[in-house]
Amino acid sequence: MSAVELRGFGWRHAGRKRWAVRGVDLRIEAGERVLLLGPSGAGKSTLLAALAGLLPEDSGEQEGTVEIDGLDPRKARERVGIVFQDPEAQLVMARCGDDVAFGLENRGVPPEEIWPRVDEALRRVGFPYHRGRLTAALSGGEQQRLALAGALALRPALLLLDEPTANLDPAGAALVREAVASALDADTTLILVEHRVAEALPLVDRVVVLEPGGGVRADGPPEAVFAAHGDALAAEGVWVPGRTIPPRHATAPPGDLLLTADRLGLPPRLAPTDLPVRAGEALAILGPNGAGKSTLALLLGGLLRPGTGTATATAELAGRDARTPPHRWRAPDLARRIGSVFQDPEHQFVTGTVLDELALGPRRTGRSEAATKATVDGLLERLRLARLAGANPYTLSGGEARRLSVATALATAPRLLICDEPTFGQDRRTWLELVDLFAELRDAGHGVVTVTHDADFVAALADRTVTLERP
Numbered sequence: 206m207s208a209v210e211l212r213g214f215g216w217r218h219a220g221r222k223r224w225a226v227r228g229v230d231l232r233i234e235a236g237e238r239v240l241l242l243g244p245s246g247a248g249k250s251t252l253l254a255a256l257a258g259l260l261p262e263d264s265g266e267q268e269g270t271v272e273i274d275g276l277d278p279r280k281a282r283e284r285v286g287i288v289f290q291d292p293e294a295q296l297v298m299a300r301c302g303d304d305v306a307f308g309l310e311n312r313g314v315p316p317e318e319i320w321p322r323v324d325e326a327l328r329r330v331g332f333p334y335h336r337g338r339l340t341a342a343l344s345g346g347e348q349q350r351l352a353l354a355g356a357l358a359l360r361p362a363l364l365l366l367d368e369p370t371a372n373l374d375p376a377g378a379a380l381v382r383e384a385v386a387s388a389l390d391a392d393t394t395l396i397l398v399e400h401r402v403a404e405a406l407p408l409v410d411r412v413v414v415l416e417p418g419g420g421v422r423a424d425g426p427p428e429a430v431f432a433a434h435g436d437a438l439a440a441e442g443v444w445v446p447g448r449t450i451p452p453r454h455a456t457a458p459p460g461d462l463l464l465t466a467d468r469l470g471l472p473p474r475l476a477p478t479d480l481p482v483r484a485g486e487a488l489a490i491l492g493p494n495g496a497g498k499s500t501l502a503l504l505l506g507g508l509l510r511p512g513t514g515t516a517t518a519t520a521e522l523a524g525r526d527a528r529t530p531p532h533r534w535r536a537p538d539l540a541r542r543i544g545s546v547f548q549d550p551e552h553q554f555v556t557g558t559v560l561d562e563l564a565l566g567p568r569r570t571g572r573s574e575a576a577t578k579a580t581v582d583g584l585l586e587r588l589r590l591a592r593l594a595g596a597n598p599y600t601l602s603g604g605e606a607r608r609l610s611v612a613t614a615l616a617t618a619p620r621l622l623i624c625d626e627p628t629f630g631q632d633r634r635t636w637l638e639l640v641d642l643f644a645e646l647r648d649a650g651h652g653v654v655t656v657t658h659d660a661d662f663v664a665a666l667a668d669r670t671v672t673l674e675r676p
Contacts (some may be wrong), residue, residue, distance in 0.1 A: 213269030245604030302336025507531025
């Protein structure tokens, strides 16, 4: 059993002026199930990292105290299991079974108990492959299930989950929620960060809302918190259940053809696929985890060489390079024509500050410094990143990193934008702003292709959907 207590807790990452989280006074008793809410950037992920003992003293500045059963979290790590926003960050072995067994071996679990516990954990999360499956062959959603299995196999007294279903298809997300519910003992403490509140409520009995400026805004049973603070929380970005989402469908038919996929594939990751992509249309690519959606996005974006078939750009998109497949275009030409947003935002960060990250694309494509500055300033304001202009991209919250990755793709004003899970980690306010931004691009004649499991996003924006099946 694990009780959690924070007294005036705050943390500021090294090199940052703004505190990631501050002034938190909170006690969570052993066995409580808590949903931690707050707008993107309120410090939820930082708080979970602190509880997991993953904030080294030399990586920032701390105020107040945080304890687990009276111990500094750095001395209580064996009591804690955590699943991060980015599951790939905690996968350490080449084979899936070995990855789940890694923590058990480190904790000295008797060898005869390890593999039964590995198999049990994989079964509970609905993992679809055998132990020997290579971790490098997993989709993002499958990685998430594997990371959860690794945490559950440890049978932690305190389980910390940071957006555990964000990249999962609906069936997979339901399996994970069922796994969490069934895997917890009566005295296991659960702290869950999940933007989609309605789906998470059956797992919890208490809601804690962090105030972005510091402290705790609200704390209590879900129904009481939402009755007293629901309207204000929704206005500030919390996904309060029962609030409607306005649609942003196109008001005109699709425009010219930009790109055609003809039997485009990469076995065994993606079966041959036919697909037209048009200007002035928002196309959503759906399907279960492992169907090859992210691979298709990379192929359409010219970032992978096809294994089968072709991706053919029209003169409308490619100009003089219309006879050349996108994966063979020069990098500056590709950046001007097709913008790509990866499933993992950090895979596309290459500079030391948010501002430099946004300026990189325009500079590489030959924009003047004045034009580059105007573009960067506009994107910083539009996507609520202005206060983070000098921050290292790798210190951003998951939601902030996602907005930055979208902004870097938009910085070169590409005619075609391809995004993989663009709404991951967003609060309601920034989610609506992203939908509005994509709708404006679509209505201005750009093509927008999104790989997503976000049903609300599809309902609000998509003009056409294509569903992939597993190869």
